[in-house]
Amino acid sequence: MITIKCAKCGDKLLRYKKIGKGKILRCYFDRIFEDKTVKKDGKVYCKCGNFIGVYEKNYIKMRQKNFTFSGKFD
Numbered sequence: 497m498i499t500i501k502c503a504k505c506g507d508k509l510l511r512y513k514k515i516g517k518g519k520i521l522r523c524y525f526d527r528i529f530e531d532k533t534v535k536k537d538g539k540v541y542c543k544c545g546n547f548i549g550v551y552e553k554n555y556i557k558m559r560q561k562n563f564t565f566s567g568k569f570d
């Protein structure tokens with residue numbers, strides 16, 4: 497499980513079960529265990545207003561550099 501945080505304010509945004517190595521390009525809804533993001537017009541933001549990603553059919557397309565993460569990949 498990894499914790500995804502806002503790169504701007506450091507707030508926790510998502511707890512996510514990441515499978516496999518590599519960048520976090522997408523966060524699939526069925527692997528998100530905690531979600532503190534703000535959704536507006538199909539987009540995902542931190543409470544501070546930082547743009548995190550775009551809502552797609554079954555995942556969030558993550559905006560690189562706007563978030564950081566810690567924890568272990570599953």
Ligand SMILES: [Zn+2]
Binds near residue numbers: 505507543544546
């Ligand atoms: Zn933030």
